[in-house]
Amino acid sequence: MIGARCAEIHSVKPGAKHDPLTPFHAMSDFDATDYSLADFQWNDNPDVLSPPKDFEEWSSDPRIQVAFDLFEQELQDSPSARTTMRSNIDGEAREVINLTSYNYLGLSTHPEVVEAAQQAADDYGISSSGSAMLSGTFDLHNEFSEQLAHFKQKEACMLFSSGLGGNMGAIQGMLQPGDVLVMDEKCHKSIVDGGTLARAKSVSFEHNDPESLDAQLERHSDKRCLVAVEGVYSMDGDLVDLPAIVEVCNDHDVPIYLDEAHSTLMFGENSRGVAEYYGLEDEVGVSFGTLSKSFGGVGGFVCANEPLIEYMKSYASPFQFSCSLPPPIVAGMMKSLEVATRDDTLQNQLWDNVEYFRENLEAMNLDLGESESQIIPIIIGDSAEQLYPMAVQAQQRGLFVQPIDFPAVEAHARRFRISVSSELTQEDIDEACNIIEDVIARPLRKSA
């Protein structure tokens, strides 16, 4: 219960003071399940090499330990629709239906992708052995960058060794102290951290709310601003209201940074993403994507006008100071792009699966939030007491779903997050739904 909240809001009774250096057991009415990871970011331990003393006390509580056990469980096979996972709860390795990996189009194990990566490993070895600027730019990197720029309808593209690095680096490369990064409140940590790294002022607007955005841009009208939004929001699976955002940004003459981590290769007639889906690609100043989701690899990429890309290459630390992407990954990703865009086969399989899954989940009267994509949350409400036992039971029944808890989501909207894959068969989805009915839907109906 990493984010557990006790049903009784006053279980920490008035008068229960807590000195951060006093172990929790000294507090007569301490209930570990009241606390979450949000409560331990500040470390008052004088020893820098040690976590806060109350963190160790909290995290060793058996009820909290269950939640930690669900992290870093070992996969013993590829992250496909069916894989093998060793449970940290009971130590058993079992086959599971995998609703947690980001392998939306199954490309990480696609035979042509794997073969391309193997060939590049034979030709180039497994590392680029250098940063892009000095010795880590190979013919493969240049070819792939050009392909991605063309794909995203932008002049130029730069590759990053991680998605997080791409967002952080691009924002660091564009903004500086005195500038303002205006983010949707549901933007990913990598965008937030980009603002921190740039030492720009970071402000957020209410999710997908053009009036709230307008107010922030009005407030900062005397500054250089950048508006950051995401194509598909990762915890809710809903889409950016791009037409409304574009209208406000154009009114204020402020550019848009669009993170298409969870939408590239899946949305739009040519699978270029949510901007294409809305017919608004020309309104996007910078388009970001990852190679770790639908592409089935690892890395990030940023597409924009050529002068900006050339400029950012000298001021984006994750680009300048990381070893560039390994050649086998670049070759594999080029093949992923080719496979995913030569026809609609994988996308059609994915959207058929999403539709079939949704129909079944809706028939169970589950709260799926505002999802419009392959990410489908099952929102169970404020009960962490239900969330973790449900997760453990589902996994032990052979369904790999993970709980998402406060502070990652709001405390009243704890959830499971399903990532639908094109690789799932109808039988997989039927079996998954049977387990969801038994372990999640029926108990929720009873407790309601």
Place this chain on the structure above:
Amino acid sequence: MTMDKDEIIELLTDELADQLEGVDRDELDPNLSMRDFGANSLDVIEVVTAVMRELDIKIPRSQLADIETINGLADKFDEHLD
């Protein structure tokens, strides 16, 4: 620690003014939320952490997340000081 609610509000607004650039401390109306003055979620965490350390209390964040105003936060902190 003896501190009345007005003093807690003063602590909160002092910390908030320190955290936010270009905001006049006197314009921080406690009946509004920190976000109304341009605070982002990281700013709120910084301010709340600093004030709880000052008051020597630790309240679970999950119990603070839905409180809308500076005044509401002060009430919550006040409960834990009694």
